[in-house]
Amino acid sequence: MEAKIINKQEIASLLDRLIKGYEVFAPVNKGDRICFERINSGSEAFLDYQNSRIPPKGLLLPQWEVLFSYHTTPGAVEIEEPPPPERRRLVFGIRPCDARSFTLLDKVFDGECPDPYYVNRRQGTVVVSLGCPKPRATCFCTSVNGGPFSTEGSDLLLVDIGDEYVIQVISDEGARLLEGSWLKDAGENKLALAAGAVRVAEASLEAGVATEGLKEKLDHSFNDPVWQQLTEKCLGCGVCTYLCPTCYCFDIVDEGAGSDGDRIRLWDSCQFPLFTLQASGVNPRPTVRERYRQRIMHKFSHFIDNYGEFGCVGCGRCVTECPVNLDIRQVLNAISQLEGVR
Amino acid sequence: MPELTSKVREIARNLLEEGRVKVVIGFERGTMPLRRTPCFVRQKGEVSRLIWDSFCENNLAKYLVGRAEPLAIVAKGCDVRSIVELIKENQLRREQVIIIGVPCQGMVDWRGVEAGIEGGEVREAEEKDGKLTLRGADFEKTLKRDDFLYPSCQTCTHRNPVIYDLLAGELVTEREADPYQDVAEFETWSGEERWGYFTLEFSECIRCYACRNACPLCYCQECFVDSTHPQWVGKTTNDSDTMAFHLTRAFHLAGRCVDCGACERACPVGVDIRKLNRKLVKDVKERFGYEAGLSLEQVAPLATFKPDDPEEFMVNP
Numbered sequence: 318m319e320a321k322i323i324n325k326q327e328i329a330s331l332l333d334r335l336i337k338g339y340e341v342f343a344p345v346n347k348g349d350r351i352c353f354e355r356i357n358s359g360s361e362a363f364l365d366y367q368n369s370r371i372p373p374k375g376l377l378l379p380q381w382e383v384l385f386s387y388h389t390t391p392g393a394v395e396i397e398e399p400p401p402p403e404r405r406r407l408v409f410g411i412r413p414c415d416a417r418s419f420t421l422l423d424k425v426f427d428g429e430c431p432d433p434y435y436v437n438r439r440q441g442t443v444v445v446s447l448g449c450p451k452p453r454a455t456c457f458c459t460s461v462n463g464g465p466f467s468t469e470g471s472d473l474l475l476v477d478i479g480d481e482y483v484i485q486v487i488s489d490e491g492a493r494l495l496e497g498s499w500l501k502d503a504g505e506n507k508l509a510l511a512a513g514a515v516r517v518a519e520a521s522l523e524a525g526v527a528t529e530g531l532k533e534k535l536d537h538s539f540n541d542p543v544w545q546q547l548t549e550k551c552l553g554c555g556v557c558t559y560l561c562p563t564c565y566c567f568d569i570v571d572e573g574a575g576s577d578g579d580r581i582r583l584w585d586s587c588q589f590p591l592f593t594l595q596a597s598g599v600n601p602r603p604t605v606r607e608r609y610r611q612r613i614m615h616k617f618s619h620f621i622d623n624y625g626e627f628g629c630v631g632c633g634r635c636v637t638e639c640p641v642n643l644d645i646r647q648v649l650n651a652i653s654q655l656e657g658v659r
Numbered sequence: 660m661p662e663l664t665s666k667v668r669e670i671a672r673n674l675l676e677e678g679r680v681k682v683v684i685g686f687e688r689g690t691m692p693l694r695r696t697p698c699f700v701r702q703k704g705e706v707s708r709l710i711w712d713s714f715c716e717n718n719l720a721k722y723l724v725g726r727a728e729p730l731a732i733v734a735k736g737c738d739v740r741s742i743v744e745l746i747k748e749n750q751l752r753r754e755q756v757i758i759i760g761v762p763c764q765g766m767v768d769w770r771g772v773e774a775g776i777e778g779g780e781v782r783e784a785e786e787k788d789g790k791l792t793l794r795g796a797d798f799e800k801t802l803k804r805d806d807f808l809y810p811s812c813q814t815c816t817h818r819n820p821v822i823y824d825l826l827a828g829e830l831v832t833e834r835e836a837d838p839y840q841d842v843a844e845f846e847t848w849s850g851e852e853r854w855g856y857f858t859l860e861f862s863e864c865i866r867c868y869a870c871r872n873a874c875p876l877c878y879c880q881e882c883f884v885d886s887t888h889p890q891w892v893g894k895t896t897n898d899s900d901t902m903a904f905h906l907t908r909a910f911h912l913a914g915r916c917v918d919c920g921a922c923e924r925a926c927p928v929g930v931d932i933r934k935l936n937r938k939l940v941k942d943v944k945e946r947f948g949y950e951a952g953l954s955l956e957q958v959a960p961l962a963t964f965k966p967d968d969p970e971e972f973m974v975n976p
Contacts, residue, residue, distance in 0.1 A: 349929045381895035550697040554872035556927050583895050591885050640925035642689040642696035
């Protein structure tokens with residue numbers, strides 16, 4: 318694999334170069350947390366971080382977007398669609414788990430039924446990932462087929478080797494990004510350092526979470542009383558779903574007054590009480606128990622049925638941000654250890 | 660606080676042994692060094708799960724509404740004040756709950772502690788004699804617990820449970836200071852400045868409703884934001900709808916909010932939610948001489964009418 322070398326001091330210059338051709342989104346330090354925002358200068362990027370509070374999925378699936386505006390007059394309706402993005406986007410410095418999440422969202426929004434709003438944003442989005450030399454104790458990417466230096470979903474991958482990054486070129490798109498730049502090829506010794514960093518990081522995640530055989534256990538434990546015990550402290554808020562890089566459920570509403578309005582798509586959450594409330598008044602998921610169970614089953618069973626992969630990248634945001642420390646890892650381990658379940 | 664932990668466990672064991680309750684709601688160790696998590700103990704053999712220390716930050720009164728079984732709850736000062744309001748609002752019968760009151764020395768802001776470490780991940784934490792010792796892969800740091808209390812705990816004047824059935828621990832001295840100095844400062848701002856402040860704060864809000872769901876006094880079966888017919892508030896994060904959500908929720912809590920801080924702690928993006936609530940708490944105190952959660956006998960001012968209620972907005976415009 319082709320690889321270049323860059324000094325950390327040069328990253329800002331590289332970003333300035335990229336900003337000329339792309340809308341560049343990078344981690345930005347907001348004081349008490351990191352967020353992905355559009356940057357206008359390379360010096361705004363902040364790479365000395367663990368992970369962003371909000372995942373970068375909003376770049377592909379915004380929290381809310383206007384699908385079209387309508388204006389009605391007697392006998393006629395005018396529809397106005399928002400213009401497609403002008404420039405290509407570049408997401409810089411996201412973690413391999415978040416880069417992988419893009420490939421999982423692609424299965425949903427760019428598979429059998431391409432979603433034009435998602436596809437317009439996704440097409441031409443270039444991804445430069447920042448590998449994780451020091452995964453957090455709450456990370457479990459390797460338990461869901463990811464890894465701290467996974468290349469899935471990335472065009473370039475930065476491997477931290479101290480004062481420098483080795484830039485692994487993953488795709489043709491990535492190679493094109495660096496064409497004509499000042500960057501030199503990474504030498505053997507640098508590549509060896511990079512390989513060492515990858516080994517150390519992967520070893521730190523060995524403990525992991527029990528996902529082997531999990532789907533089968535889930536499929537046969539729907540009525541198990543363990544769910545009541547596991548979910549009793551759940552508040553039923555939407556933090557886990559909104560902060561999840563692979564949660565994608567959405568609602569569509571019309572907001573308007575009289576003859577004018579917008580049709581809007583916005584994030585929804587299976588944890589909210591309205592999610593399965595039917596017009597009849599019946600709700601098949603009336604309490605947090607049913608709703609939380611559904612979240613786990615969607616990510617670790619149904620997503621596999623539909624798309625052949627876990628619907629989770631092991632980023633650990635739901636673990637650290639749940640207000641009551643309802644830990645998905647404990648839930649997965651508990652289900653995996655259920656006895657008497659086929 | 661090992662002595663508080665032992666006392667809580669002893670009380671819980673006795674209650675379960677005597678069959679006086681079906682469940683004890685308390686805290687146990689979480690899955691990260693600085694986190695504790697709500698737990699529901701039903702067997703006397705499990706009381707060793709219960710723990711009490713400076714990280715028991717959730718308001719457990721949240722878990723009381725809608726339970727039919729006799730229960731006990733390990734409750735600190737603010738949790739007990741929420742329980743008082745829930746009883747007055749007929750969401751809970753006094754006889755149904757055995758309050759294991761814990762005099763509170765304030766809860767530590769785990770996010771503040773992590774920021775105070777400045778990089779590096781806490782892998783082990785120990786609390787002893789007012790100090791927090793934090794260890795990571797390549798560091799060890801000791802911090803003073805009192806430097807990292809939640810804002811709500813820094814100004815709390817009701818650290819002792821106002822009612823209880825059993826007390827786990829010695830009563831602590833209450834603060835004499837005025838807890839509303841920051842609100843008084845805020846009151847000197849112009850309307851534009853206040854609007855600007857809240858617009859900025861709420862621009863971060865992601866409408867996850869963690870604040871609402873963490874609040875024990877938000878127990879409506881259908882919250883106004885979940886109404887679709889009519890749709891009172893839009894569901895997007897645009898400035899207008901988000902402001903409407905927070906303003907309306909604050910008004911729904913006026914005279915009921917006990918300023919426990921659960922909303923602020925639950926927020927994943929650090930919105931200053933309490934500012935609005937505290938302004939209303941101060942207004943209610945000044946106008947009606949009432950503070951929520953202190954007395955089972957006092958009726959909440961917005962649930963009653965007295966002839967001497969201030970009416971200057973009508974009578975002397």
